[in-house]
Amino acid sequence: MDTQHLHAFVAVAETGSFSAAGQRLHLTQPAISKRIATLEQQLDTPLFDRVGRKISLTHAGVSLLPNARRILQEVADAERAIMDLQGEVRGQLSIATSHHIGLHRLPPTLRHFTERYPEVKLDLHFLDSEQAYHEVLQGRFDLGIVTLAPESDPHIAEDIIWRDQLDFVVAHNHPLAEHDRMTLADLSPWQAILPDSGTYTTRLVQQLFDAEALSLDIGMVANHLDTLKMMVSIGLGWGVLPQTLSGDGLVQPLPLEDVVLTRHLGAIHHRQRSLNNAARVFLQFLKG
Structure with a gap:
């Protein structure tokens, strides 16, 4: 099972659309369709029901989704661990932030960080703080820079920045x-x-x-x-x-x-998701 195929599967499952999945992964819709078809052929079972323009997971797809997420997370953790052993600040750093913070608080930190570490690929998403909090809780982002929740979740680590x-x-x-x-x-x-x-x-x-x-x-x-x-x-x-x-x-x-x-505005991350060097350094810049 190729991780690229799993990425396509998870993207379609979460967006409910082949075209939206393609936008998320920066691929064409035919490329997404091909990866899903290959995965279905490998597993010898359909993963999506396609009725008109509506797409929904089959029973096999529902069963695969949490395992696919876990596999992709473990692969990403392994890649980060190897880079961290080398002491390098590189790779991808995914951040979810609110529009207000992203426009009025983050620009100086983003500018200084990208100037200092140009090899880090920033994946920045603008979401409402509540949605960003949920996405971090689901393990979909390394960091959230958000309005902190009045009642924090025990799975979320947070730092008050402002x-x-x-x-x-x-x-x-x-x-x-x-x-x-x-x-x-x-x-x-x-x-x-x-x-x-x-x-x-x-x-x-x-x-x-x-x-x-x-x-x-x-x-x-x-x-x-x-x-x-x-x-x-x-x-x-x-x-x-x-x-x-x-x-x-x-x-x-x-x-x-x-x-x-x-x-309180600040940074959050999932306690069970290891932070890579890029995320740790970015947090230091925020606190700095």
Whole structure:
């Protein structure tokens, strides 16, 4: 069984599409189809049911998937271990990060790292922090650079890199902007613009309102903070933004009394997935 065939199989199984699998592996759709056909011939059984444009795993495919993932992980671990013995910082480093961190926090570290270690192939993916956390938990990335979960999973190791203080903000012409002092009760009747309710940031805001038995009216959702900032700046509602985004004058921070909202941003990796030299050095750069 060739690992290239297993990579194609896992990619199709996870994306549900031959073309999407090809995009993930930087291959053409016919090349993916050929690898799947070869694997099915070797195993003498179909791995996918193809009904119209819909693709689903057969019973044999369902049985193979966890074993294929394990085999590929063990091969990758072996390759990393051999390179690490040689003390080299090279190979592939896969990172999942949020759009906000990737745009506003990571660029200096990425620039310095790639200048110092040009032989490392960076595989950078932009995902919501919650999705990135899940992908790292499944062992699909070496590192996640994300908003850290309020309740950490025992399988995940994490390092706090930044402490992100959040401001409650509105547009300068919003009625709330006229207040000199405010409480959460003053915000409650007004429409909020926040990330999805399942995100770590909105869960922190919801906890503040729940603690005071106040309703939180989320009228609009924007998971990208730059989009949220634009929507707030034109007066569509109040929102919550990191001080790094709220301090340029486009939106106005609200003078909330006795409300401190902080989230932790940092690096995560799976405790059972050995970090290669590239990942360890990248972590040092982040902490540096």
